[in-house]
Amino acid sequence: MTEQMRVAVSRDADIVTARQLGRELATKAGFSGSDLTLIATAISEVARNIISYADNGEILLGLAARDGRRGVFVVAQDDGPGIPDIDQAMLDGFSTGKSLGLGLPGARRLMDEFEIESEVGRGTTITMRKWCR
Amino acid sequence: MPVPILKQGEVLIASIQAALTDHDLLQLKDELADKIGRFRSRGVIIDVTALDVMDSFATRTLRGIAATARLRGAQAVVVGIQPDVAIAIVQLGLTLQGVATALDLEEGFEMLRRSMVKDGPQ
Amino acid sequence: MSKSRSALPFRMTEFAPSDIERRLEFVNLGSKDRARIAEIKADVLDHLDEHVAAFFDHLTKFEEARGLTGRPELMEEARRLKREHLVAMVAGDYGREYIDQRFRLGQMYSRAALEVSIFMGAFHDLMTSIGRRIMGHYPTDAIAGFEHFTSLKKVAFFDIAIIVDAMMADREQTIRQQQDAIRELSTPTLQVRDRLLILPIIGLLDTQRAKQLTDSLLHAVRAHRARVVVMDITGVATVDSKVANHLIQTVEAAALMGAAVIVTGVSAEVAQSLVTLGIDLGRITTLGDLQGGLEEAERILGYVVTQAAEVA
Numbered sequence: 001m002t003e004q005m006r007v008a009v010s011r012d013a014d015i016v017t018a019r020q021l022g023r024e025l026a027t028k029a030g031f032s033g034s035d036l037t038l039i040a041t042a043i044s045e046v047a048r049n050i051i052s053y054a055d056n057g058e059i060l061l062g063l064a065a066r067d068g069r070r071g072v073f074v075v076a077q078d079d080g081p082g083i084p085d086i087d088q089a090m091l092d093g094f095s096t097g098k099s100l101g102l103g104l105p106g107a108r109r110l111m112d113e114f115e116i117e118s119e120v121g122r123g124t125t126i127t128m129r130k131w132c133r
Numbered sequence: 134m135p136v137p138i139l140k141q142g143e144v145l146i147a148s149i150q151a152a153l154t155d156h157d158l159l160q161l162k163d164e165l166a167d168k169i170g171r172f173r174s175r176g177v178i179i180d181v182t183a184l185d186v187m188d189s190f191a192t193r194t195l196r197g198i199a200a201t202a203r204l205r206g207a208q209a210v211v212v213g214i215q216p217d218v219a220i221a222i223v224q225l226g227l228t229l230q231g232v233a234t235a236l237d238l239e240e241g242f243e244m245l246r247r248s249m250v251k252d253g254p255q
Numbered sequence: 256m257s258k259s260r261s262a263l264p265f266r267m268t269e270f271a272p273s274d275i276e277r278r279l280e281f282v283n284l285g286s287k288d289r290a291r292i293a294e295i296k297a298d299v300l301d302h303l304d305e306h307v308a309a310f311f312d313h314l315t316k317f318e319e320a321r322g323l324t325g326r327p328e329l330m331e332e333a334r335r336l337k338r339e340h341l342v343a344m345v346a347g348d349y350g351r352e353y354i355d356q357r358f359r360l361g362q363m364y365s366r367a368a369l370e371v372s373i374f375m376g377a378f379h380d381l382m383t384s385i386g387r388r389i390m391g392h393y394p395t396d397a398i399a400g401f402e403h404f405t406s407l408k409k410v411a412f413f414d415i416a417i418i419v420d421a422m423m424a425d426r427e428q429t430i431r432q433q434q435d436a437i438r439e440l441s442t443p444t445l446q447v448r449d450r451l452l453i454l455p456i457i458g459l460l461d462t463q464r465a466k467q468l469t470d471s472l473l474h475a476v477r478a479h480r481a482r483v484v485v486m487d488i489t490g491v492a493t494v495d496s497k498v499a500n501h502l503i504q505t506v507e508a509a510a511l512m513g514a515a516v517i518v519t520g521v522s523a524e525v526a527q528s529l530v531t532l533g534i535d536l537g538r539i540t541t542l543g544d545l546q547g548g549l550e551e552a553e554r555i556l557g558y559v560v561t562q563a564a565e566v567a
Binding site for chain 2: 045048107
């Protein structure tokens, strides 16, 4: 397995592919059992986000290293309509029981680092990282 | 890949595999709704033991399945949520409110038995 | 020939006579050496305090030795032992008791947090002090002086080996004890009855431990097919908001696995701090003490505990 992998995301089957590859990659980085599930779940959420709001996009998965620590990074990119109000999008919609609601706030909770860039009409890029404890 | 649904008396059992796509899950929802009606099932057990990830879509759909089952006179129980998955669901802030959960098939059957005894023969 | 051992002896009794014999062979201590040592015995004993001082003066120069040098009672004991050490070194009897003495010295150094590296430096100063005196006894025959000193040095190296072994064994024992304690604190689940688990939590509960606890609890629920877990936090002094949230998450995750969690032993202090932090434990069943928790658990499981009929 190479250090970086690109997964095209356009059908719901790609969500499964992305999260399974993510799990494999995270295993290589040395993550523990429960962390593997957290990472796979976060990937599932951002991948689903691409499907729901854009025609297609891609997810880039790779091993990360910083200050002697190992980890993984996930970059989810789409050419969708973009998010007009990022702050609002990142508010928790779950506690109020709304069925609609981006899985992004949830994904952020599961990962150590979470950055989101979005431009209306251009698309969205989400970068997440998690480090081995 | 469609989810296999078995019938055991008045209970339907759906065993979910790990590589479950959104499409498979939605198809399961429709099939269960259909079969509950056809077989007049009183219980539905959805076994997610093999599911390695339960994200917002999965929990939403399971809640939908339970609600649909209830409307058709059946009780749904989700069994086999694994420790790592349970932690992820909770940390994600998702809820399975309205869905009964049990440890495994045996516990699921026990739960259904108790509630069906309560309801009495129909 | 003694067997090779993989583990260091950490009790004196684990030194078999054959081990001692072997160790003397390792330093090549022969009858000629013993004879030479007998010859310079008086030299060493005449200047005992000088040699002991050389050892400890060296130590007091270093911050890292404060664990020993900063404690007067310990220093007194150490000096006394060192004196005895030197007396025995030239006495010629390198048996059980000799080993025991060195072993105790090594253990004492280890407990005073004295590192092997510093000990070596001090021991070298000690030998230099002795060596100077011995050489002084042979002003016209340097080689004889050197040979006598060398014979004594063999015993010194024999000593160092035992002392360092003892220091390392003591450290290993401490590490082992710490690991045992950690392990005990990490997964203390007890199965009490069919479907009922008790999880007593003692000590400091930080985020890391809370995560471990969640993991252990959930895996125990699966392994024992538990329907109720009584989590007793009587032994936990403080709970901050992060940990409280972890506990809540644990309860919710267990519920997804079909297990109810009852939290018992919430002290007045913990309850107060939770209220202050605005944390709502409302969805969790909390009860005063473990006994109450067990009774509630049994109720949930449908057990009826009957009192034995009183014998008239």
